[in-house]
Amino acid sequence: MPIERTAPPIAPSPQTPLDLNEVRRDPKRANLLYHDVAAPGYDRKWAxxxxxxGTGYMRQRARRMLPRHRYGRVLEMGAGTGFMLLNLWRADYVRQAHATDISPGMLAAAVENxxxxxxxxxxxxxxxxRLPYEDGTFxxxxxxxxxxxxxxxxxxxxEAYRVAAAGGAVWFAGEPTKRGDRMxxxxxxxxxxxxxxxxxxLGREEMGTPWDDLPDDEQLMRSLEWNVDLHTFDPQDLAAMARAAGFENVRVETEEFLSSLMGWxxxxxxxAMPAGALGERWGRFAYAAYRxxxxxxxxxxxxxxxxxxxxxxxxxxxxRG
Structure with a gap:
């Protein structure tokens, strides 16, 4: 299943040496490079x-936010590896699935999933x-x-409003609140x-895996972590953006208080622990605590x-229809 490329790649080519300082000055380039590098291990890292x-997690949120159970053409913006879209497809909310992302690496992972x-x-x-779709498509x-x-x-x-069909809808999730993020x-x-x-x-000064022991891709991602997360939001500010774009019947909800603090x-x-120090039992405990x-x-x-x-x-x- 080929990936349609509607924008030129921003990641460095073998003929173009990587200048991290230059990349950091361009948030879009930083995000493209970070997520291209992160893509192969992204699903594993974030469980x-x-x-x-995964489908139960998304179905629960869909029941809370969506007034309908079935939609025709559905587009996920910033789709990454397809977490939201593909789980909604499994839950039978999506008839025809479309995804777009600035990162070809992430889309390749989504295609494989x-x-x-x-x-x-x-x-x-x-x-x-600047979405690569016609008006009123989804x-x-x-x-x-x-x-x-x-x-x-x-x-x-x-852009979401532009590509939405008359009578269509938008649903965005997972955005950090200002207050919640500070806490x-x-x-x-x-x-x-x-x-x-x-x-x-205990006489152990080293925290985590020593830098020199990290794979090159992990070093690169850590070098860009502070350059890819640009905003936190007041929920009502997001609602105002949606209304300014033209959306009606806008509502915002929030979730994850103690579960988020535990997650962090x-x-x-x-x-902080050395690589491999925590096993599968730890992962099961962490997920059970979150739930x-x-x-x-x-x-x-x-x-x-x-x-x-x-x-x-x-x-x-x-x-409006």
Whole structure:
């Protein structure tokens, strides 16, 4: 299944030496390079799955946000490896699946995931701020955790509106809130300091895997991590962007409070430990802890904790028919 290339590659060629300082000055180039390099191991790193666990996760959110159960032509913007789109396809929300991303490497991974699932996925490389599709093409436009990578996310809303059919809709999810992100990073910092103090008491100064022992691609990704995440959002600011683009009946929800804080603590602990120090039992524990706290978040804390303290924003809007 070929990948349609509608924009020139920005990643370096063998004839063009890589200048990291130059890459860092261009957020789109940094994101393309980072995600191309990350693509082969991305699903494994972030525990992305296309099984009952992954599909159940996405189905639960779809039931919360979407008024319909079945959509015709569905486009995922900033699709990455296809996490949102392919799991919605497995849940029978999607009849015809389309994906676009600035990273050819990510789309190649999405194509392979779709092949394994038996999904006829149609993909095009392209910029979310300038989509390579005709006006009024799609019944539903979706996206997961991609707006915060864009220099001008408001342009992505405008493009989503342009390519949405009359009566179509947009659903974006997984975007970090300002308040939730601050709290999560504070937890991550304290976790790192606690692990470092504990290791020092054991006479072990080294944290994580030594830099020189990291593979070249991991070194490159870590060198660009601070250049690819550009925004956090106030939920109502995202709603305002959607309305400014023309969407109506816009609503925003948030999710993951304690589950997000636990997730950041777990990820930080994992990063602080040497490679291979934690096994499969740790992974099962971490996922079970997340699921338990997520249920607590949604069933109890959602009515008690300010909405903007939750980590992730979900947004839905409609284009007038």
């Amino acid at each position: 992305i799955s296309f099984d009952d666990r 779709a092949r394994i699932l038996g999904c006829d996925l149609r993909v095009r490389t392209g910029d979310a701020e 019944d539903l436009i979706i996206g997961h955790a991609f707006l915060h990578h864009l220099p001008r996310p408001e342009l992505a809303f405008a 999560a990073r504070t937890v991550g910092r304290h976790t790192w300091n606690a692990v470092r103090a504990a290791r020092r008491r 603590a777990i990820r930080t602990f994992e990063a 338990t706290l997520y249920r607590l978040d949604q069933r109890v804390l959602y009515g008690l904790v300010p909405k903007d303290a939750f980590y992730n924003v979900l947004l839905y809007g409609e284009k």
